[in-house]
Amino acid sequence: MLITKDMGIMEVVQKYPDTIGVFMYAGMGCLGCAASRFENIEQGATAHGIDVDALIDALNEVAAAVEESSGEDSGELAAAAN
Numbered sequence: 001m002l003i004t005k006d007m008g009i010m011e012v013v014q015k016y017p018d019t020i021g022v023f024m025y026a027g028m029g030c031l032g033c034a035a036s037r038f039e040n041i042e043q044g045a046t047a048h049g050i051d052v053d054a055l056i057d058a059l060n061e062v063a064a065a066v067e068e069s070s071g072e073d074s075g076e077l078a079a080a081a082n
Helices: 009-015 017-026 041-047 052-081
Strands: none
Touching: 009 017, 009 041, 009 052, 017 052, 041 052
16 A cells, blocks of 8 residues: 555655545645645544545555555666667
8 A cells, every 4th residue: 555544745745746636536635735845644534524434445556556666667767778
């Protein structure tokens, strides 16, 4: 699991920008608000009445795809260098 409910909202968005759509779709469209800078995912989701576990699952799907894609790019670069 790449993302946990204890991680900061902005921490996740900075590391995985593709998760912005997941937050927005779930109803957390306030990524620019002050609270998102210090709240963790669980706090933000609870404040918005969002199922934390479902949100974490969706965020991890996106993060895993990004990680997998990054790994493929690295492999292609290494192969091209040889």
